[in-house]
Amino acid sequence: MKVIIENEMITCNVQYGKRKKLSIHIDQFGFITVKAPKGTSEEVIVSVIESKGKWILEKIHAIGVAKETPKAREYHADGKFLYLGTERFLHELIEINELDEETLKRNLKRFYINSCKSVIEERVKIYQKQLKVNPKMIEIIESKAKWGSCSSDRNLAFNYRLAMAPIDVIDYVVIHELCHIHHMNHDRSFWRRVGSIMPDYKEKEAYLARYGHLMLL
Structure with missing residues (x-):
């Protein structure tokens, strides 16, 4: 699903399942997943995404995934x-x-x-x-x-x-x-x-x- 927030197009992966509430997750690379109850309309999902728009954009911009240079791998216990x-x-x-x-x-x-x-x-x-x-x-x-x-x-x-x-x-x-x-x-x-x-x-x-x-x- 694609949603425009403050003139910026963001792409969200929507997953439907047996759950009561809709939630938005952004992983360490800036990939956005929306988990929604089965039967949730697209209009409701877009509305929730838009209501969290400022937070989403701040998170994505902070991560800077598209321009991130892969870090050197650290081969130790906590790598x-x-x-x-x-x-x-x-x-x-x-x-x-x-x-x-x-x-x-x-x-x-x-x-x-x-x-x-x-x-x-x-x-x-x-x-x-x-x-x-x-x-x-x-x-x-x-x-x-x-x-x-x-x-x-x-x-x-x-x-x-x-x-x-x-x-x-x-x-x-x-x-x-x-x-x-x-x-x-x-x-x-x-x-x-x-x-x-x-x-x-x-x-x-x-x-x-x-x-x-x-x-x-």
Whole structure:
């Protein structure tokens, strides 16, 4: 959802669920999530966003996400790394006792690769049933250029850095690549199929475009 506040366009990810009150969350990168009760009208959501407009803009401007330079990673107990969309301390992700920096780097990368494989395989099982497709193989890769790919042989590949993204963003990449099994091009049929499973897929694309440069080791 896009809302104009003081002549500035902001994008919000709206999530509906079983809850009594509407709430607005802004993560450490400035990504805005609105959690609303099921059935809440768009007019009500916009009204609440506008009422919090000053706070939202101040928070976003303070974060300065779009221009932020990724900080050098600190490989010690309290070093912070993204995992499934949330910053976690290094010691929460891997064993760190008496290990040197190079070993920690290797072990953390292995953790992301293994975690990505587990999460991707789980999400593929969910969405391949909905899309009625059957991928031949799933591979976890390292890439600076793409988040996922699908070959004409139905082989899927996913960037291990996806383990740093929120689950709904991972779901988008999974759905995107599964849809390529029947639609190898990005034509209208392809995007209609993606949208039939994830109507707000453009918001997930926007997340990757805006924060992908921060999802690094």
